[in-house]
Amino acid sequence: MEDPKPQLSETQLQALLRLKRHEQPPPGYFDDLLKNVHRRQREEMLRRPAWRIFAGRVRAFFASLDWNYAATMGAILLIGIAAIRLAMPTTPGKGALGKTLPEAVASGPADQPAAPGMPGMLVSASDNLPGAPLLNLDPASNEEAMRQMLNGTDNPSSDRASDRAMRQMNTLRIPGKTGPAPTRFVIESQPASYEPAQIRF
Amino acid sequence: MSVSFALSLPDATTLVPPFASTAISAGALSGAANARAVEQEQSRREDEELVARSQQGDAGAFDSLIVKYSPRLYALVYNMTSNHDDTNDLLQDVWAKAYRCIRGFRGKSQFYTWVHSIAANTTLNFLKKRGRRWTMSLDDVDNGIANDKEFVELQTNCTPVRETDLAELQKRLNEAMMKLTPEHRAVVTMFDVQGMPHADIAKILGISEGTVRSRLFYAHKQLQAWLSEFAPIPAQ
Numbered sequence: 394m395e396d397p398k399p400q401l402s403e404t405q406l407q408a409l410l411r412l413k414r415h416e417q418p419p420p421g422y423f424d425d426l427l428k429n430v431h432r433r434q435r436e437e438m439l440r441r442p443a444w445r446i447f448a449g450r451v452r453a454f455f456a457s458l459d460w461n462y463a464a465t466m467g468a469i470l471l472i473g474i475a476a477i478r479l480a481m482p483t484t485p486g487k488g489a490l491g492k493t494l495p496e497a498v499a500s501g502p503a504d505q506p507a508a509p510g511m512p513g514m515l516v517s518a519s520d521n522l523p524g525a526p527l528l529n530l531d532p533a534s535n536e537e538a539m540r541q542m543l544n545g546t547d548n549p550s551s552d553r554a555s556d557r558a559m560r561q562m563n564t565l566r567i568p569g570k571t572g573p574a575p576t577r578f579v580i581e582s583q584p585a586s587y588e589p590a591q592i593r594f
Numbered sequence: 595m596s597v598s599f600a601l602s603l604p605d606a607t608t609l610v611p612p613f614a615s616t617a618i619s620a621g622a623l624s625g626a627a628n629a630r631a632v633e634q635e636q637s638r639r640e641d642e643e644l645v646a647r648s649q650q651g652d653a654g655a656f657d658s659l660i661v662k663y664s665p666r667l668y669a670l671v672y673n674m675t676s677n678h679d680d681t682n683d684l685l686q687d688v689w690a691k692a693y694r695c696i697r698g699f700r701g702k703s704q705f706y707t708w709v710h711s712i713a714a715n716t717t718l719n720f721l722k723k724r725g726r727r728w729t730m731s732l733d734d735v736d737n738g739i740a741n742d743k744e745f746v747e748l749q750t751n752c753t754p755v756r757e758t759d760l761a762e763l764q765k766r767l768n769e770a771m772m773k774l775t776p777e778h779r780a781v782v783t784m785f786d787v788q789g790m791p792h793a794d795i796a797k798i799l800g801i802s803e804g805t806v807r808s809r810l811f812y813a814h815k816q817l818q819a820w821l822s823e824f825a826p827i828p829a830q
Contacts, residue, residue: 399822399825399826400818400819400822400825401817401818401821401822401824401825403814403818405824405825405826406786406814406817406818406821407786409767409821409824410767410782410786410787410817411786411787411789412763412767413673413764413767413771413787414669414787414788416669416672416673416764417668418668418672418678418681422668422682423661423664423665423668426660426664426682426685426686427657427660427661427664429682429686430660430686430689430690430693433686433689433690434690434693437690437694453651456650
């Protein structure tokens with residue numbers, strides 16, 4: 394009868410497998426590996442999209458930020474803004490350019506005369522009585538026009554309410570004046586009366 | 595050049611396993627264990643510092659990690675692929691991935707475990723994609739094996755069983771390893787070749803220690819059958 398084939402014991406097998414520890418790469422391999430990894434890192438950095446590079450820089454900036462210093466500077470900035478705002482005079486009727494509305498108008502007309510029918514037209518200061526509102530609309534005189542505008546009966550072919558409103562503005566009359574409407578001025582296409590009374594942040 | 599030698603394996607009493615030497619006294623063993631623990635702790639702290647510096651963008655610190663761990667990763671990947679060129683490509687992939695993800699490393703595990711798990715998973719994915727196409731590269735064998743203490747012991751202790759040479763031995767070992775499934779090969783490489791404890795292998799592969807032991811058991815059974823030609827002839 395033939396003997397059974399001998400087998401390695403567990404310990405013998407482990408000893409045999411440990412011999413594989415001696416399988417090493419050629420000398421200098423690990424130096425080359427480091428260089429190859431560096432080259433690969435550079436290639437990957439160049440392949441990154443621009444937004445990712447930007448995001449990385451933003452992240453790096455915030456990571457390197459001294460938050461105590463940033464909070465202090467932010468607080469100082471806010472206090473400064475508040476102090477400037479409180480120190481500024483808030484005179485009623487003063488515009489952004491520091492002039493009252495009549496002063497602004499008296500200083501001369503705008504570069505471009507107002508186109509007829511533009512909303513928010515401004516009457517000349519010379520035509521206005523002191524203390525009187527600049528656009529003192531007479532509701533009675535415009536009642537009919539307003540009714541037409543709301544009913545849409547003034548011009549059936551036109552269906553735009555804004556056009557109708559523009560036409561209505563042309564019919565406004567200045568109190569105490571007769572005849573055609575006086576010269577109107579527009580400052581940068583914005584009604585001067587709509588300008589903010591003070592600087593806003 | 596091939597180094598010829600007579601390969602013979604001693605019986606269990608004469609072969610000295612690395613972690614269970616009977617010749618070392620208990621006191622010396624505990625002293626060695628303490629020294630090893632201190633060394634590991636020192637290495638862990640050094641890694642933590644290098645990782646923290648790498649996360650802050652210090653390229654030199656990351657280079658230090660590459661230099662420190664590349665030999666171990668090479669051994670892991672090479673023994674799983676048995677091909678030097680594939681190992682080279684995979685190692686570059688591993689370090690590129692580690693560099694991309696180093697900012698996300700929170701230190702819940704050791705860097706050593708983390709980078710080994712990247713290497714093991716990258717290699718396993720590569721082996722699954724490659725399938726059964728495999729060529730062995732035998733050009734890079736280090737003949738340092740001839741000076742290995744255990745190998746010299748093997749040569750001198752027992753009855754010669756089989757005349758062979760180093761290249762032949764390497765070929766047989768690699769062929770037997772490549773017959774294993776990639777998962778079994780990974781466990782055998784880490785435990786038998788690299789000497790890692792079961793707990794570390796479990797962490798690296800993301801499996802339980804029981805699964806590690808089970809895979810080792812079945813892999814050893816298969817290897818014992820395939821490498822039976824290297825078994826010593828029983829005394830008459």
